[in-house]
Amino acid sequence: PTLIRLNDYRAPAWRVAQVELAFDLGIDTTEVTSRLRLLRDPDQHEPLRLDGEGLELLSITLDGEALPESAWRYADHVLEVDGANDGSVLETRVRVQPAANTALEGLYLSGKRESGFLLTQCEAQGFRHITFFPDRPDVLASYTVTLRADRDRFPVLLAGGNPDGHGDLENGRHWARFVDPHPRPSYLFALVAGRLQKIEQDYVTSSGRAVKLVIWAEPDAIGHCHYAMDALERSMRWDEQAYGREYDLDVFHVVATHDFNMGAMENKGLNIFNAKYLLADPDSSTDDEYRAVEAVVAHEYFHNWSGNRVTCRDWFQLSLKEGLTVFREQQFSADMNSPSLKRIEDVALLRRAQFPEDAGPLAHPVRPAQYSEINNFYTATVYEKGSELVRMVAGHLGRAGFRRGMDLYFSRHDGHAATLEDFLRALGDANAIDLMPYLAWYSQSGTPRLTARGHYDAAQRTYTLTLSQHTPPTAAQPQKQPLPIPVKLALFDRAGRMLPLHLAGDATSTPAATTERVVVLDRAEQAFVFHQVDAAPVPSLLRGFSAPVILECDYAPGELALLLRHDVDGFNRWEAGQQLAARAFDNLRDGAGTSALDAWCDALAALFGETTLDPALLADLLTPPGEIELSERERLVDPSRVHALRLQLQERLARRIGGDTLLQRYEALASHTNRDLDALSQARRRLKRRVLDLLALVDADRAQKLATLQYDNAPSMTDRLAALAVLARGNAPQAGAALVHFRQRYADSPLAMDKWFSVQTQLPGDIVLARVRELEADSAFTLKNPNRVNALFGAWARNNPDGFHRPDGSGYRLLAERLAELDALNPQVAARLATAFNGWQRLEPTRHAVARAAIDALAGRPGLSRNLTEIVQSMLH
Numbered sequence: 001p002t003l004i005r006l007n008d009y010r011a012p013a014w015r016v017a018q019v020e021l022a023f024d025l026g027i028d029t030t031e032v033t034s035r036l037r038l039l040r041d042p043d044q045h046e047p048l049r050l051d052g053e054g055l056e057l058l059s060i061t062l063d064g065e066a067l068p069e070s071a072w073r074y075a076d077h078v079l080e081v082d083g084a085n086d087g088s089v090l091e092t093r094v095r096v097q098p099a100a101n102t103a104l105e106g107l108y109l110s111g112k113r114e115s116g117f118l119l120t121q122c123e124a125q126g127f128r129h130i131t132f133f134p135d136r137p138d139v140l141a142s143y144t145v146t147l148r149a150d151r152d153r154f155p156v157l158l159a160g161g162n163p164d165g166h167g168d169l170e171n172g173r174h175w176a177r178f179v180d181p182h183p184r185p186s187y188l189f190a191l192v193a194g195r196l197q198k199i200e201q202d203y204v205t206s207s208g209r210a211v212k213l214v215i216w217a218e219p220d221a222i223g224h225c226h227y228a229m230d231a232l233e234r235s236m237r238w239d240e241q242a243y244g245r246e247y248d249l250d251v252f253h254v255v256a257t258h259d260f261n262m263g264a265m266e267n268k269g270l271n272i273f274n275a276k277y278l279l280a281d282p283d284s285s286t287d288d289e290y291r292a293v294e295a296v297v298a299h300e301y302f303h304n305w306s307g308n309r310v311t312c313r314d315w316f317q318l319s320l321k322e323g324l325t326v327f328r329e330q331q332f333s334a335d336m337n338s339p340s341l342k343r344i345e346d347v348a349l350l351r352r353a354q355f356p357e358d359a360g361p362l363a364h365p366v367r368p369a370q371y372s373e374i375n376n377f378y379t380a381t382v383y384e385k386g387s388e389l390v391r392m393v394a395g396h397l398g399r400a401g402f403r404r405g406m407d408l409y410f411s412r413h414d415g416h417a418a419t420l421e422d423f424l425r426a427l428g429d430a431n432a433i434d435l436m437p438y439l440a441w442y443s444q445s446g447t448p449r450l451t452a453r454g455h456y457d458a459a460q461r462t463y464t465l466t467l468s469q470h471t472p473p474t475a476a477q478p479q480k481q482p483l484p485i486p487v488k489l490a491l492f493d494r495a496g497r498m499l500p501l502h503l504a505g506d507a508t509s510t511p512a513a514t515t516e517r518v519v520v521l522d523r524a525e526q527a528f529v530f531h532q533v534d535a536a537p538v539p540s541l542l543r544g545f546s547a548p549v550i551l552e553c554d555y556a557p558g559e560l561a562l563l564l565r566h567d568v569d570g571f572n573r574w575e576a577g578q579q580l581a582a583r584a585f586d587n588l589r590d591g592a593g594t595s596a597l598d599a600w601c602d603a604l605a606a607l608f609g610e611t612t613l614d615p616a617l618l619a620d621l622l623t624p625p626g627e628i629e630l631s632e633r634e635r636l637v638d639p640s641r642v643h644a645l646r647l648q649l650q651e652r653l654a655r656r657i658g659g660d661t662l663l664q665r666y667e668a669l670a671s672h673t674n675r676d677l678d679a680l681s682q683a684r685r686r687l688k689r690r691v692l693d694l695l696a697l698v699d700a701d702r703a704q705k706l707a708t709l710q711y712d713n714a715p716s717m718t719d720r721l722a723a724l725a726v727l728a729r730g731n732a733p734q735a736g737a738a739l740v741h742f743r744q745r746y747a748d749s750p751l752a753m754d755k756w757f758s759v760q761t762q763l764p765g766d767i768v769l770a771r772v773r774e775l776e777a778d779s780a781f782t783l784k785n786p787n788r789v790n791a792l793f794g795a796w797a798r799n800n801p802d803g804f805h806r807p808d809g810s811g812y813r814l815l816a817e818r819l820a821e822l823d824a825l826n827p828q829v830a831a832r833l834a835t836a837f838n839g840w841q842r843l844e845p846t847r848h849a850v851a852r853a854a855i856d857a858l859a860g861r862p863g864l865s866r867n868l869t870e871i872v873q874s875m876l877h
């Protein structure tokens, strides 16, 4: 397959000033008429070439004249037209087939043909499945869109932009028109048509513009949209206050669908959401899902500036909008909830999803240099690591400096398609700082290892911290260079107090020395000397996770325990605990020594008794790194052994705390049971869940009885699902009845049913495969729905490593077979699911051999999509 390369970028030879689209909508066939007013780059002389895939061309005229067949060619997804000039108007009429579109890219049907609705998904390259167009993000045009359809079947007609009239037509049909005053790229096009209901809210921006906010959903779901509306208003207000950004149209539409490849889509004026990230009600959504709705609503809204008003020049710059918008979303969520809990969540996600990606065959820079299928690059690296890069730069500039930089970025590039260089330049220019050294982070893949060594000189009263960096080679990039790594640090004395910092070489010594500061390591190795240090300190490094690196520091277990007990920053306490837990894991694995294990258990047992600690933070402190993260530390991975050792680690912790103490805490927490969403109620549920999980490791019988009670009396999905998970994971005698009950009670709620599938994928490793096979035979399972596929196969292959990595290869073969079937329906979802094979190269020899055989067999199948081919081929190299 052809590779697209960043270095081959050329400005478009043809642009489009104005687009007029008219749709005659139907479930089986829809006709699309497009009038493009073209602009020619005088310096380029290529014929007019437009992208188009799967389009049935009905007619074509240029400047009002029907074109003879000799004047155009349509092959290999490109329409080439002779005779076009600057200012020419090209009109095409095409036919597409929404109901037959199982790839969910372009125009498709959500739900059943009798009751479902039509909608579009265009990012990255779906627009070419709707009409002929230069389908690239640097072609910005003004859109006028007219929709025509049967009024009974499609009472609601929506497109992006402001409404510009509607009315009746003959034969029970009607029409509606929308005009978008802001030039935009084709990937932001959207329409929706069907039987939808709405909730509305009036909003006035800080400068006084009146905006109508409307959320649309199918009748059974519209009652679950109020939380999203609330989150939307808070997001809009926050972006005004934090970034001075206002909304810029008269209406803002948001639509929920159960059939969606992504999480959500920021189409201009018409956001479309996977229902999973829009609908929320206590009976079927967990606390985590509420927070996810809040975050994704904010994320898509924030794109209106970081993505839509300023868009990307090409898809290599995807992180320009995604990394930046994830960062903005994380800031928002931190402001709405707890900053340290949010940071813990984000870093845990980075380690679980991005670090393994960056260490395996799919490793790519935040700005990839090449791709075959752009949809494969909506990755944790582009999103999550991309956000970390923005965070580093923001940290470098400080709060006010970053805001100054963002103001300049938005004003300088408003209405244009920008690059990552443009971003760093604007931020730097506004602060008279050269940020270009950070560009290296965007082009280099792999996670840097940061090594820290401390040396205390009692005679000189100095503490020398030597930092060095090394990035191991990655798949396509053997050579690595040093990067600028900001290290936020503090020094603690042995009583757990922070010391004033006197760093050698500091230009001005502030009278009141600070206790926390940032040093930037921008070469392979550098030493930092601190003066006036009275005794050997304990360094607290990389505070707030100031750079996305792996820290290697030879702490003694007692030093980590000290930070876990005393660090004032919630994130860093957690981080010290994570490092200590990983060392405790090593103790168990190697059977040599228990010093880290004892230190970890003792420190947490002590914290467990502290009544002032936030219950949510305690819950996170009590959770060791996950199996995937622990596996990253192994040279050869045996997922069953990692699973067993991690369980053993938690069992040791539970025993150290004590079954009675756990039980008491559980009962105290259970006495508060409610379904409120305030921080404390959520925190108690989070801790209750963790305590029950730990109790299950020391007294399974007791925990399963409590879980059954909790399941039966749960006022919310959070409590209900937590209880069900204990029963399912423990393969408890009560699990069967609870699962049958859940299946019946939530049969009509797709989002709850997804959880029913997922929770059963967490059964013990030796029995889960049989359950997965039963579940895919369930009448509620379908390969056509991305959420359902991820709820079953994604949850099994990603979240139950012991259950997926069976030594006989049966798990690999099942996944490979389903991937091939899924690929024929929906290549994007198949390719994403295939990344669950990531890490197979480091498996122990038995699994390695059977995994390779399964992936080889998949690669050898004829007719795989470009999407899946690219992933599978990368896996094998």
Ligand code: DPP
Binding pocket: 123, 262, 263, 264, 265, 266, 299, 300, 303, 322
């Ligand atoms: N809709 C996806 C997102 O917001 C891709 N832009 O991340």
Ligand code: ZN
Binding pocket: 299, 303, 321, 322, 325
């Ligand atoms: Zn996004």
